[in-house]
Amino acid sequence: xSTPLFFDFTVDKQxxxxxxxxxxxxxxxxxxxxxTRSEILDKWWMPLPWRSKTKSMDFREGGQWHxxxxxxxxxxxxSITTYVKIDPQKQFLANDAFCDSxxxxxxxxxxxxxxxxxxxxxKNTLVHGIMQFSxxxxxxxxxxMGFKEGLTMAMESLDAILAKR
Amino acid sequence: MRRDIFQAIADPTRRAIITLIALQAMTPNAIADNFHxxxxxxxxxxxxLTECExxxxxxxxxxxxxxLEIEKMKEIDKWIEQFRKIxxxxxxxxxxxxxxxKKQKK
Numbered sequence: 001x002s003t004p005l006f007f008d009f010t011v012d013k014q015x016x017x018x019x020x021x022x023x024x025x026x027x028x029x030x031x032x033x034x035x036t037r038s039e040i041l042d043k044w045w046m047p048l049p050w051r052s053k054t055k056s057m058d059f060r061e062g063g064q065w066h067x068x069x070x071x072x073x074x075x076x077x078x079s080i081t082t083y084v085k086i087d088p089q090k091q092f093l094a095n096d097a098f099c100d101s102x103x104x105x106x107x108x109x110x111x112x113x114x115x116x117x118x119x120x121x122x123k124n125t126l127v128h129g130i131m132q133f134s135x136x137x138x139x140x141x142x143x144x145m146g147f148k149e150g151l152t153m154a155m156e157s158l159d160a161i162l163a164k165r
Numbered sequence: 166m167r168r169d170i171f172q173a174i175a176d177p178t179r180r181a182i183i184t185l186i187a188l189q190a191m192t193p194n195a196i197a198d199n200f201h202x203x204x205x206x207x208x209x210x211x212x213x214l215t216e217c218e219x220x221x222x223x224x225x226x227x228x229x230x231x232x233l234e235i236e237k238m239k240e241i242d243k244w245i246e247q248f249r250k251i252x253x254x255x256x257x258x259x260x261x262x263x264x265x266x267k268k269q270k271k
Contacts, residue, residue, distance in 0.1 A: 007256065009249045014177065018248075022256050026263040034259055034266075044262045047254035143248045 006126070011143070016133040018142075024125050028118055031125040032089045035116065038065060046070075055101070061086050066103050080105060081114075091117050096131075110138035170241050173217035178202065179210050183233060186220060190230040 006023040024031050034040045038057035046052040049072040056066045065081040078099050085093040094116070098109035105111075110133060117128040133139040173179055182196055197207040211231060214220040219238065220231045 005260070007253070009252060011245050011248075020252055022252075024256075024259065024263055026267065030263065030266055034262060040262060044255060044258035047251050047258065143245060 005124070006121075011139070013136060013139065016136055016139045018131040018133075018139070020129045020131075022127050023121055024127065025123075026125060027123065028089050028120055028125045031127060032118055035118075035127070036092070038067070041065070042067070055103075059083060059086070064103070066099070068101070076101070078103075089118060091115070110142045112138070112142070170217055170219060170237060173214055173219045176210065176213075178206075179214055182207070182210055182214065183219065183238070186231050186233050190223065190232040192228045192230055196231065 005025060006021065008019075008021040010019045011017075012019060026034075034044070036059050038054040038059075041057075042052045042054050045067075046069045050069050052067050053070050053076075054065065054067045055078075056064070058064055061083055063083050065083075066078070067080075068076040068078045070076055078101055080097055080099045080103055082095045082097075083092060084095060085091075094114045095111065096114055097111045098106045100106065113132045115130040115132070117130075119126050119128070133142065173183075178200065181200070185191060185196060185199060193204065193208055193211060196211070197204045200207060211220065211222075214231075215222060217237075219234055221234055222229045222231055224230075
């Protein structure tokens with residue numbers, strides 16, 4: 001159990017791709033549930049001190065997950081994920097966008113296409129996520145937003161949270 | 166046209182130039198020797214890199230040497246690092262969720 005779990009994060013600016021691989025110490029069906037059931041997603045999807053709040057979830061091809069990132073001061077940033085293709089416990093393709101609380105997509109904000117692959121690594125599960133952006137500016141904007149959020153999160157609270165554990 | 170660090174590193178030749186001069190300051194001719202492209206093309210890349218403030222020309226005698234602005238490169242790393250941290254946090258939260266599920270199953 002003490003062996004570190006594989007984690008690889010690469011940003012490919014030439015192809016506007018963020019590629020993330022992570023191993024989890026659980027079987028594939030459990031990990032799949034964590035990525036596809038909103039009551040579990042809400043427990044981990046937004047990094048603390050943000051939390052995820054689901055308004056609606058319909059995990060099937062053409063269905064959507066409409067949720068908000070709720071900040072420490074109650075601020076809400078709404079997102080919508082549209083599931084395009086689902087191959088149970090193996091892969092799903094989805095489109096990710098920002099929206100309002102009614103689910104109207106905000107075209108001014110970055111959008112991305114996600115490919116999520118799930119595979120076995122011994123008794124563990126490897127999740128390989130590929131986020132494809134339409135252009136470099138959108139990728140930059142996403143990273144810049146991450147940068148801003150990261151500052152609040154990583155600096156202020158992450159250390160505190162980890163210390164508590 | 167936009168001029169920023171992300172544009173600077175969007176091109177493979179420019180990335181190669183950055184890697185080259187990271188090791189030592191070089192003249193445009195010495196840089197061009199490493200590529201199957203015209204000197205003009207290399208000069209154009211160097212101009213963009215200079216405008217993005219990723220490289221700096223320095224006159225030494227009759228030659229111009231290009232050096233890498235390390236601090237500017239770190240800016241890119243910092244951005245990506247923060248974004249990476251968000252995912253790290255997210256995943257460690259999922260680790261905890263999985264550990265809880267495992268306990269419940271036992």
